[in-house]
Amino acid sequence: EKGGYDYFMLKEIAEQPKAVADTLLGRIDPSGSLTLDEVRISPSELREVDKVVIVACGTAFHAGLIAKYAIEHWTRIPCEVELASEFRYRDPILDSRSLVIAISQSGETMDTLMALRHAREQGSKVLAICNTNGSTIPRESDAVLYTHAGPEVAVASTKCFLTQLVACYLVALYLGQVRGTKWGDEIQAVIKDLSRISEEVERVLETMEPVRALARTLASKDTVLFLGRHVGYPVALEGALKLKELAYMHAEGFAAGELKHGPIALIEEDVPVVVVVPSSRGRSVLHDKIVSNIQEIRARGARTIVIAEEGDEAVVPYADHLIRIPATPTLLQPLVATVPLQVFACELATARGNEVDQPRNLAKSVTVE
Ligand code: M6R
Numbered sequence: 578e579k580g581g582y583d584y585f586m587l588k589e590i591a592e593q594p595k596a597v598a599d600t601l602l603g604r605i606d607p608s609g610s611l612t613l614d615e616v617r618i619s620p621s622e623l624r625e626v627d628k629v630v631i632v633a634c635g636t637a638f639h640a641g642l643i644a645k646y647a648i649e650h651w652t653r654i655p656c657e658v659e660l661a662s663e664f665r666y667r668d669p670i671l672d673s674r675s676l677v678i679a680i681s682q683s684g685e686t687m688d689t690l691m692a693l694r695h696a697r698e699q700g701s702k703v704l705a706i707c708n709t710n711g712s713t714i715p716r717e718s719d720a721v722l723y724t725h726a727g728p729e730v731a732v733a734s735t736k737c738f739l740t741q742l743v744a745c746y747l748v749a750l751y752l753g754q755v756r757g758t759k760w761g762d763e764i765q766a767v768i769k770d771l772s773r774i775s776e777e778v779e780r781v782l783e784t785m786e787p788v789r790a791l792a793r794t795l796a797s798k799d800t801v802l803f804l805g806r807h808v809g810y811p812v813a814l815e816g817a818l819k820l821k822e823l824a825y826m827h828a829e830g831f832a833a834g835e836l837k838h839g840p841i842a843l844i845e846e847d848v849p850v851v852v853v854v855p856s857s858r859g860r861s862v863l864h865d866k867i868v869s870n871i872q873e874i875r876a877r878g879a880r881t882i883v884i885a886e887e888g889d890e891a892v893v894p895y896a897d898h899l900i901r902i903p904a905t906p907t908l909l910q911p912l913v914a915t916v917p918l919q920v921f922a923c924e925l926a927t928a929r930g931n932e933v934d935q936p937r938n939l940a941k942s943v944t945v946e
Pocket of ligand 1: 681682732942
């Protein structure tokens, strides 16, 4: 049932192009607009929404962090993202105009379930983004957008993360479409890009051999750091989480702009630092800033592992290892930038002799608070 792969995780990484395509299937109509029938919250109710709050745990929380950039940019609705386990304990401000989005692969995560119950008690509408048909979280929500990743067996979430991102983009674009924001043209263009993105994910998968080889050389390291900016920041957090849970290594993700506020003190000779470089078009200011960050850490001895778009030549002189990803619109980049980090963590875990599908101390779904 592993389909010829050594681990479910490898199979699930390889299934990502299909999972992404399946999650888009039937949701973009031929005219290029979105139909999300399962979102049983009416367009008029969605026009009333004045705040979006996303609650989730672990990898799903990272998808939520990325969704915030997309939702705020395309809809101009303020969006908060909160760890489900923290949410209800701080008396959050919610009412009937708040849209709460609960993201969960399993649909059974107790922290997320308790957060959504709390939100409904305050009169908010809850939309679930979930991979498991008929599970508790969608059953208790007002509406659900299912991710169509198929069953995910490995404890470390991979294909479900990518499909959660797709679902978040669909919700953000749909909200933008329903509310008619000034980004109409951009929204149309992104919908087109999104419908082609599974081919880009496929292209990334075809180029992963050097990433595996690199990971094997790092098996005896104690620490790996991850840096990113904008949507690359949650990607860095996700890369670090994958490495912690699979390779049992100290791994931390930082916002690159925070480096000089503390984390740069961690840089010492030969410490591997993975840097997710933002797209060089669109937000070129951020791109240039991260290139200087790479220079700064390299000057202090870091071994730089740079994930950058094809055609981005500015990073070449400062990259000890360069991992190329296809150019995508800025907000969609996490769909391609995360894949090498999954492969990297899986290979490091294997090189360290760890059990890839069943990491120590972890369960696939966490049904206690
Ligand atoms: O089933 P859920 O999406 O609600 O699970 C949330 C987290 O427990 C989960 O993403 C966890 O962080 C994964 N093991 C990460 O790979």
